[in-house]
Amino acid sequence: xxxxxxxxxxxxxxxxxxxxxxxxxxxxxxxxxxxxxxxxxxxxxxxxxxxxxxxxxxxxxxxxxxxxxxxxxxxxxxxxxxxxxxxxxxxxxxxxxxxxxxxxxxxxxxxxxxxxxxxxxxxxxxxxxxxxxxxxxxxxxxxxxxxxxxxxxxxxxxxxxxxxxxxxxxxxxxxxxxxxxxxxxxxxxxxxxxxxxxxxxxxxxxxxxxxxxxxxxxxxxxxxxxxxxxxxxxxxxxxxxxxxxxxxxxxxxxxxxxxxxxxxxxxxxxxxxxxxxxxxxxxxxxxxxxxxxxxxxxxxxxxxxxxxxxxxxxxxxxxxxxxxxx
Amino acid sequence: xxxxxxxxxxxxxxxxxxxxxxxxxxxxxxxxxxxxxxxxxxxxxxxxxxxxxxxxxxxxxxxxxxxx
Numbered sequence: 001x002x003x004x005x006x007x008x009x010x011x012x013x014x015x016x017x018x019x020x021x022x023x024x025x026x027x028x029x030x031x032x033x034x035x036x037x038x039x040x041x042x043x044x045x046x047x048x049x050x051x052x053x054x055x056x057x058x059x060x061x062x063x064x065x066x067x068x069x070x071x072x073x074x075x076x077x078x079x080x081x082x083x084x085x086x087x088x089x090x091x092x093x094x095x096x097x098x099x100x101x102x103x104x105x106x107x108x109x110x111x112x113x114x115x116x117x118x119x120x121x122x123x124x125x126x127x128x129x130x131x132x133x134x135x136x137x138x139x140x141x142x143x144x145x146x147x148x149x150x151x152x153x154x155x156x157x158x159x160x161x162x163x164x165x166x167x168x169x170x171x172x173x174x175x176x177x178x179x180x181x182x183x184x185x186x187x188x189x190x191x192x193x194x195x196x197x198x199x200x201x202x203x204x205x206x207x208x209x210x211x212x213x214x215x216x217x218x219x220x221x222x223x224x225x226x227x228x229x230x231x232x233x234x235x236x237x238x239x240x241x242x243x244x245x246x247x248x249x250x251x252x253x254x255x256x257x258x259x260x261x262x263x264x265x266x267x268x269x270x271x272x273x274x275x276x277x278x279x280x281x282x283x284x285x286x287x288x289x290x291x292x293x294x295x296x297x298x299x300x301x302x303x304x305x306x307x308x309x310x311x312x313x314x315x316x317x318x319x320x321x322x323x324x325x326x
Numbered sequence: 327x328x329x330x331x332x333x334x335x336x337x338x339x340x341x342x343x344x345x346x347x348x349x350x351x352x353x354x355x356x357x358x359x360x361x362x363x364x365x366x367x368x369x370x371x372x373x374x375x376x377x378x379x380x381x382x383x384x385x386x387x388x389x390x391x392x393x394x
Contacts, residue, residue, distance in 0.1 A: 018376040022383040062384040064357075065365035066372055072361055076354050083350050087343065 007152050007303045008262075015265035015291050019062060025055045028285030032275065039277035041130035042200060046289055051197055056289065063293045068157050071296060074164035078192060081168070084175050086182075086189040093185030103239040106140055109180055114173040116228070117143030117221055119208030119242045123199075123234060127207065132198040135187065136234035138241070140177065141201070141208035144170040144231075145224040148310050154303045155295035163297055166229040167193045174231040181235050188235035201230040209242035212249035216259040216268055216301035217283040222247045222317050225307030248320030252307065253281065259301040265291040268301060 028045045029035075046056045054060065064072070096102035103120050110118040119141045121127075123134060150162035171192030181188035191199050202219055206212060210230075211221035218226045222245070260268045267287035272279045283301075292298045307313050338346060368382075375382040 018380065019372060019382040019384055021385050023385055025385075058385040062368065062372075062382075065361060065368040069361075072358075076358060079354055080350070083347050088339065 006306075006309055007154070009154055009300050009304070012155055012264050012300060013291075013295055015287075015294075017290050017294055019059075019290075019293070021058065025058075028056060028289060031055055032282075032285055033277075034273055034275055034282060036276050037274060041125055041128060042276065043130050045285060047194055048197065059289065059293060066293075067160075067296060070157065070161045071164050074161065074168050075194075078164070078168040078171050081175060082171055082190065082192045084190075085178065085192065086187075087179065089182045089187050090185045099238050099240040102237060103241075106177070106181070106237070106239060110140060110142055110173065110177050110233075113176045114144065114169065115142040115177075116145055117141075117205075117210045117223065119205070119210045120239050121204060121208035121241050123204075124207070127200050127203040128198055129200065134189075134198050134234055135236070136189065137236050138234070138239050139199070139204050139208065140233040140235070140239075141205045141210055142170055142174055142177075142231045142233070143205065143210050143219075143221060143224070143228040144173070145228050148227060148308075151227060151299065151303050154300050155291075155298040157296050159299055159303075160296040163229065163299060164194075167231075170229055170231040174233050178233045178235070181233065181237055184237070186235055186237040188233055188237065191232045191234060193229060193231055199232060199234065201232060204232055205230050206244055209245045212245065212247060213281055214249055214259075214305065214307070215253035215256070215270075215281045216263075216305065217281060218302050220247075220249045220305065220307050222313050225309070225313050226302035226305045227308040227310075246321075247313075247317040248324070249307070251320040251324055252316070256306060258304050258306060262304045263288075263301055267291070 031043055031045045033040060033042070044052065044054045046054065046060050048054050048060075096105065106120070107118045121139050121141065123136055123139050127139065128134065144166050146162050146166045151159050153159040171190065174190035174192055178188040178190040191201070193201060202213065205219045211219040214220040214226060216226065219228065219230070220226050221228055257270060260270050265287040267284040269282055269284065273282040275282050288298075302308060307316060372382045374380070
C-alpha cells in the first residue's frame with residue numbers, strides 16, 4: 001500500500017453533539033489563561049491523572065467510557081508499564097567527562113531505545129503544571145512518529161488506536177532510558193503520555209529543540225511535522241542542553257490556513273493569542289474538546305498540516321528559511 | 327480519560343513499590359470493570375441519545391447508578 005502524501009478527511013462528523021453539560025463548567029479557555037496579560041503556570045483542564053479534581057472531569061470520564069476498547073486497551077497497558085517510571089537509583093555513581101559527553105551518550109541511548117527525536121533542556125516552571133514540583137533539573141524530551149497510513153484515517157478509531165500505540169511505544173522508551181540513567185547512579189523518572197501529572201510535554205519539546213509550536217497548538221518537528229508523539233525523562237544528571245530551533249514554522253503558520261479551514265468545530269485561531277502573558281498560537285479549548293471527545297481524539301489538524309507530509313519537512317524548512325533570508 | 331500517573335515522590339523501596347503496584351493494579355482493574363459495567367450503560371444511553379436526537383448529560387449520573 002502507498003503512503004498517503006496529503007490527507008484530506010472526507011466527510012468528518014459534524015460538530016453537533018448528543019452529549020453536553022447540564023451545568024456548564026468554567027471555560028477551559030479561562031482556565032488556560034486566554035487573554036491573561038500576566039504570566040502564571042498552566043493548570044490541568046482535561047486529561048489529568050485522576051489524582052486531583054479537574055473542572056472538565058465529567059467530560060473526561062465520559063470520553064473514557066465511550067472510547068472503543070482497542071483504545072482503552074492501550075491506555076491500560078501503558079499505565080501498567082508506567083509503574084516502572086521510577087525506582088531505586090544505583091549507589092555507585094558514574095560520572096562523565098563533561099556535560100557534552102553526558103548529553104551525547106543519553107541521546108545515543110534514547111535513539112537505540114527507539115526514540116526518533118531527542119533533545120535536552122532544563123526543567124523550568126514553564127514546563128510544570130501549577131502546584132507541581134519535581135526533584136529534577138534536566139529533561140530529555142523524546143519523540144516518535146506515527147504511521148502515516150494509519151493516521152490517514154483521522155478522525156476515526158483506527159487513527160486513535162495508532163496514537164495510543166505510539167504513546168505506549170515512546171513511554172516504553174522513556175521507562176527504559178530512565179532505568180538506564182538510574183543504573184548509572186543518577187535519579188531519573190519517565191513521564192509518559194497521554195496524561196502526566198507534573199510536566200507539559202510541548203513546552204519541554206520546544207525548549208529542547210525538537211520543533212516549534214504550530215498554529216494548531218502541537219509541536220511541528222523538521223523531520224515528521226506534527227505526526228509525532230512525545231514523552232520525557234527527567235533527571236538530575238548534568239547534561240549540555242539544546243536550544244530551541246527555528247525551522248521556519250512561524251513563516252508557514254502565519255500564511256497557511258489549512259488546519260484552520262479543516263477543523264470541523266472551527267477551534268483553531270488564525271492569529272496568535274495572549275495566553276498567560278505571552279503571545280502564542282492557541283486552540284479554543286471549549287470548541288476543540290467536545291469534537292475531540294466525539295471523534296475518539298480527532299487529530300485532523302496535525303494530519304492536514306503540510307509539514308506532516310512524509311519527507312516534506314526538511315525541504316520545506318530550507319525553502320522557508322531561504323525565502324526569509326533572501 | 328483518567329489515567330493513573332502519580333506526582334514525583336521519593337523513590338520507594340521494594341515494599342513501597344509492591345504496595346504501589348498493587349494499588350495501581352486494583353485501580354486499573356476497577357477502571358476496566360467500570361468500563362465494562364457502568365461504561366456499557368453509558369455507551370447505550372449515549373447511542374440512544376444519538377438516535378433519538380436527545381442529549382446525554384455527562385455531569386448527571388446514569389439512572390442505574392444514581393442510587394448507588
